[in-house]
Amino acid sequence: MNGQEWHKKTIVLFDLDGTLTDPGIGITNSVMYALKNFGIDVEDRSRLYKFIGPPLSQSFERFYGFSPEDARAAVEAYRVYFSDKGIFENTVFEGIQALLKTLKSQNKVLALATSKPEVYALRILEHFHLAEYFDLVCGSLLGGERTDKGEVIAWAMHRMTAEQGIEHPEASAVMVGDREHDMIGAKRNHIPAIGVLFGYGSREELSEAGAWELAETVDDLYLHLTGEVYQGGAL
Known part of the structure; x- marks a missing residue:
């Protein structure tokens, strides 16, 4: 699809971490806290950036060889820090609020x-005054259900039909995210993705995962989704 046509899409799904906000400090501090419970110290936080985006339990298993039981325990430890401090060790990318408002x-x-x-995602949106722009907030459950991005997107599509009365929303939707999971999840739901x-995802990762378009900057994303050039200035 030509980049100039994205603005014709009437439904936009956004990933949160690494797309709307930069959660690097909060997530890595939370992972460090969890790993210390297993006697693992990590001094270089950049080694933990790979935790940003994928489901946490999968990351503890994949990157540290944890068993499913230990991964669940690590997620619980992670949440001890995250729910109190890490959740707000976060910043909104410059220009995102202007994009959402437009x-x-x-x-x-x-x-x-x-x-x-979902409970954490909503708290973050409310804290950074972004909740007012969203018709739906869809995420996983604290019990570990619906962590796969494809499942999350499918849930969003279901809710759009059930709550918004939109028939076949996938025909009018585009997904925006920064990791391969966003691209793969969108493809599973027959939705193009930017x-x-x-x-936190590389050009190679996103391209190989099937991104239809790449946006270098928030300004690029603004042009793709609105059909307008961002002029800057106060909101």
């Missing part, structure tokens, strides 16, 4: 589709 002025339907538990390069 999309809503164009009467787009906006949904958050994140592997993060990969953003200002987050």
